[in-house]
Each structure stands twice: as structure tokens, then as C-alpha cells.
Amino acid sequence: MKVECLFSGFGGQGVMFAGQLLAYAAMDAGLDVTWIPSYGPEMRGGTAHCLVVIADHPIGSPVVMHPQVAIVFNGPSFDKYEPLVAAGGLLVVNSSLVPRSSTRANLTHVRVDATQIASQLGDTHLANMVLLGAALTARPLLPLPAIERALDAHLPERHRHLLAPNKQALAAGAEVLTSP
């Protein structure tokens, strides 16, 4: 088993943290994992992305051209990565900020009104967890409780008061796919 998972959006949307959380959960599950950020001269509001590779054997390259899973938080990320998702892959789109839909027939396309859902939960910054919850429901790489445990262990001290809302956001993302 080897899966590459790309997270891409504006700086400040929690793109890097969502990827790190997946990486922590994978490590805690005994899997091999790499997390690599874009580290160009980006700043808040610029584009940022990270790539997480998870495997049950040693990982060679931490970079790939065609990730199997892409979670895009904004329009520019959609335009850049929608054509690159591997055939048979999963594309999760924040439909609050991306009005366009994929016309590709060879991938699973999931649209989640993530920023809107996060806003209803009280903080638009929770959109990253909504998208992660939806992605892991569409493709269960790791169970959601594993992500919750990673949140317990690794949510930064200054965001500790947001632990419960983060978990609610994960569940809300999952619900988008499970609700009829």
C-alpha cells in the first residue's frame, strides 16, 4: 500500500496542519510517512501546499507528479492540481471557494461546502478539518478516530480551546458523504 495525498490552498487555511495531522496519524498507526511542504517565498494569502506519502513499506520519493488524492482549498489550487490527480484518484474540492467542477471521468470528485460548514461551526479556519473528514470518508486511508487522537496529541497549545470544534468539523466533513 502506498498513497500520496496533496493538500493545497491559501496560506492561513490550515493546509500544512491538515497534512501534518494525517502524517501524525499514519505514524501512530505504525505506517511509514513523509510530509513535505512547498517552502517558496510564500506568505499569508499566497498559495501553499504539502504532500503526504503514506505506505506500509519504506518510502522512496516524497514527491510525485500525480498524487492519488488531492484536497484543494481554493480556485488556484483546483486549476493547478485537478489535471494532475492520478487516474482513479480522489479530488476533494472546497466548493465554497471553487465554483468550477471537474469534467474528468477517471477520478472520484467530491465537492464539500467546507468554508460554509466551518462558518456555521463558528470559525472558517475549521474548513481544513471539514475537508479532511470528507476525504477520509471517501477514501478511508485511516479511521477518523486516529485523526482525533492525533489532534489530541498535536494541536498546538495556543489552539487547545479549539479541540472540540476541530473534531466537530471532522465529523461534519464525514457527514457530507454519509448523509443521504
Place this chain on the structure above:
Amino acid sequence: MPKELLKGNIAIAEAAVRAGMQAYFGYPITPQTELLEYLSARMPELGRTFLQAESEIAAIHMVYGAACTGVRAMTSTSSPGYSLMQEGLSYIAASDLPCVVVNMMRGGPGLGNIQPSQGDYFQMTRSAGHGDYHPIVLAPASVQEAIDFTLLAFTLAEQYRHLVILAADGQVGQMMEPAELPPLLPVAEERPVWALTGARGRGKNIISSLHLRAEEEEIANQRIQARLLTICANEQRSTEYATDDAELLVIGFGTAGRIAYSAVEAARAKGLKVGLLRPQTLYPFPEDRLSRLARQMRSCLVVEMNAGQMIEDVRLAVAGRIPVRFYGRMGGMVPMPDDVLTAIEEAYALHAAVV
């Protein structure tokens, strides 16, 4: 110790602390700034020396001074900063001082950019500054190796009283992976007998790189060359994958080496007899192992994040026995496994053409 998810830069910094580093001097430069930033808090916490110098030139000369007193000293930088350090590195080497220098390479030449590169291979392996010598150069490809080689760097530096360069690139510095740190070792209390510790009650120790009489300078050079012979005999390190029945040998170090690993895996899945040799020491280059492997191969393919630098060492080791081909990206571009696979398939197809 349990595994932690660690970023390469932080892992090297903490590994150096646990190896007993007593003094760190540096100047910030992307993509290694987190290393310095981490140590700016961690070193004072342990009562050790952290000093942000006014430039890389100052930083390396502070390392030089600290090393003269026999303490474990280190600096870290990235390519343009490494260029600035050349004079100090040469003086350190000529003075037989154990020092560790981290070069987290980025795109160049010139100011270049901050993306990962392996463009400093020549600059690190051929010499460091002027003169006639080589530093020991270690090339980690993962966060775990970055930790292990940081410890090894201090060990080798002190064992041989020689300069050791930890040669990584921006990707190793920025990547997070599960890795295990060593326990915190106690700082050495004893200073080496050669160290400048104040001569009260003993004869003078002199550490100098100045030998005005050519006869003496030649003797100093002979001493360094004799040491390098021992280092070449004992310290060649490499790792390999699927070489047993391979006919094409892919060779890459650091980040290019692990990307090549994925490409070799994919080539094997297609039934191609391809193996990988990943040098872990760039100096001494693992020429003994490569020379032996070359006897069973029909050709080799060198993969680097530069225009072809390590390929010169490969050609020397292979000594014309098999064709040596090349795939590389430059300027901070990282090769993709698919592109390396294509290069493998092209090189492999040429075997059939020869028959």
C-alpha cells in the same frame, strides 16, 4: 526512544545537541534557518553557547576558534553561505581541527533560489577553500539518516581530527518523517591534549596553519594525505537496493538517491533488472563497492540534482568498463520518479541494442 515526526532541520539540530555539541555559531539562510532558530532556544536552555554571527565568514571563524579550545563546535548554512565560509574551512582543515559543518544545499549558482539542489558536490568533495585536501562529506537522504550522520560527523571529526561536512539539500531540511533521536549524551568534560586550554603547568600547544618554510608545509601536507588514505580505506559508505541480479545500476545520493529508489522499484515491477547504489559518503566516495558492482552491470545511470558532478567520481570508479549515462535536473528543480523511470527505460533499452 519512540519515533517522533521530525523536520530534517530540527532533527539535525537536536541530534547535534544530544551528541554533545558545546558551541554553535551561525547566520540565518533558507532552507536551513529552522536549525539555527531551534538552537537559539535549545542551547541556552542547556547552558551551552549559541551565537548568531554577523555573517557566515564570522560564523566559521568562530567555529575555528572554539574548535581550537577542544570543544565540540558546529555551524550550518546553505550554498551561498557555504561559499562565504571557504577561507575558514581551509584554515580549520590545515589546523587539524575537528569541526562539523552542515550545508543544506539550494539552487545556484549565485544567490540562486531556496529550492533543493545538489549543485555544491564539487565544492564540497574536491576541497573546502584553497589547498590540497578533502573534507569528509556525509550525504543523508532521510530525516533518520540526518540524525545518524550528525552523530557520525562528530565521531569522525574527532577520530581523525578532520573537517566533516554534512551535505543535505533543502528537501531533507524541510521534510518531516518519523525518526528516532539518540539519548542526550553528557558533554565531554576532558579536553583533548592538543587543545588550547591555557598552558599553566604544561608546555605550549600551538595550532597554526602557517608554515613559511616549504619543507615544513610539505610535511604538513603529507600528514593530511596520510590521514586521507586511512579515511578512504575505512570510511566508504553506501547502501543499495536490488543489485543482486541487476544489469543496470542507478546511482544517486541524498534526495536524488531516494527518488531514484522509487524509480528502481517501478522498473523492477516492470520486470527490468535494475538496482540502486546510494552513496552515503561523497568523500570518501564508495569506489570500492562501485568498482565491484560495475563488473556485473552492463551500464549505469547517474541521477543528480545538478548538471553532473558525482558522475566524475562514478567514471573514475568504473574506469571505462561500462557506459555511464546521466539524468539530472538543475536550479532547484527536483526530478520526479516518473522522469527517472523514463531515463532508466531508455538506458535499459540500449542494452538490447548492443546485443
